[in-house]
Amino acid sequence: MSELHFYNSYTRQKEKFEPITQGYAGLYVCGPTVSGESHLGHARPYITFDIVQRYLKHLGYKVRYVRNITDAGHFEEEGREAIDKVGEKAKLEKMEPMEMVHKYTSMFHNGMHLFNCEEPAIEPTATGHIIEQITMIQTIMEKGYAYEVDGSVYFDVKKYAETYPYGKLSGRIIEDQLETTRELDGQDEKRNKVDFALWKKAPPEHIQRWNSPWGEGFPGWHIECSAMSSKYLGETFDIHGGGMDLQFPHHESEIAQSTIAHGHPPVRYWMHNNMITINGKKMGKSYNNVIKLSELFSGNHPILEQAYHPMVVRFYILQTHYRSTLDFSNEALQASERALKRLWEAYEILKKLTHKGNAEAEDKDLDNKVINWLNECTDFLNDDFNTAKVIANFFELAPVINGIKGGQVSAGAISAQTMDLLKSTFKIFLEDILGLKPLQASQSGKLDNVLALLIDMRKDAKKRKDFAASDLIRNKLAEAGILLKDEKDGKVSYTVE
């Protein structure tokens, strides 16, 4: 595809991306609730939408990427008592809510940094936008779609559904929702089970509380995203992203709130990433099967056979299309680790490769293949961000690069121009768009010098046919995580584990 198309969850089909304002793209992604540490499952949306954001920029759009931090009390919609997740956890940890929120926000940021996810342009917090949320709730009340009961305010979904397509995004039928209602013995303040809270009265023990026209309380979960996205991206913006599990009720509610408050739907394109599963089950708090990011990176978890580098995890996620489920296993991660190492080494070799021979390609057939593999990468991303296919093509190219270096492929097989294209495309796709980095930082010159000495000593030993000595050097270095490789031309290179 020559233009960007991607799957719109709202219409359930792939659509061509046409921004509201030519040259600009607004992207809102539901961020983390910072009442706990992020886990592997959380990594997926942020890596997925990092690609979206990076690719839009690559296409020349000026992107405003907004990702919120939920630092105000979520509460259980159907529970009889409002449970403030942030406040409850803070009490458990004997911390001020803000202290705890700061702690987990920092950890989240650190994780994102390790994954090489670019920072959003704006990262608004729910607690920083209480006024905006109250204002929006008031607007909805004025329009007659919300009602107050004893200090809490609820959105009237039943009334909304009479005029608007409630349930379209998540494929739900309002009547079913109403019928399957199991009333909670009249203790429920809501007119209908389907109604959701916009504002919740704070019980006395509740830590996080703000003044409002309805008394002290705290905002509902859904309203923060509506208030903040419209504030920073406008009443209608281009793309809203998040995990599939947020489709209902979160995103459905966002649509309802914004539609009433602003008179039209808020979002042009909805995007949802699929879940990461573990043994076929979604990774999530309620399943007790989460692997926290710190555990993943340290290997400190019963399920983990080893530590996994953040880039390996990123690569592993990108090898699967974002709308497919992705099952965690040590085997899969380890395969990704080997694959990434091989690919990256080919890239390092490519950087040092200089074109030899005629400017014209000696092997026209190969030259055309290479050009085609490179050009296809754009088509793949244009077709619903298919990073899996992009990566597959780079694995087609790796043997060509290694072959040129190893002499199996003639140095002038591809044209000088193709060589340049190869180099620039690797850089643009691997680094800029896929956001990959080498597994370890480049080594200091000091290590180079030390190794040069050892390599020389080993060379001498080999000359004397003292293989015991040469193998000793190689084996000891290998134990230390430094692998020597004897190149064809007599040179010796090394890689550090």
Place this chain on the structure above:
RNA sequence: GGUCGGAUGGCCGAGUGGCUAGGCUCAGCUCUGCAAAAGCUGCUACAGCGGUUCGAAUCCGCUUUCGACCUCCA
């Protein structure tokens, strides 16, 4: 129970009507003092049963089976 989505080779995973992705593993070969790395070659799969079609992993139906959402969830 309702709604929706899957089931692809030893493992992971692309793929929507013909041109049999890719990765990892495994085996053989080349290179090497031996290795490692790299290269080459091989392993040809689409849950089952029907149907549509000249032709289906890909479309339709049924069956089996797994999962997601319906409550907080990325």
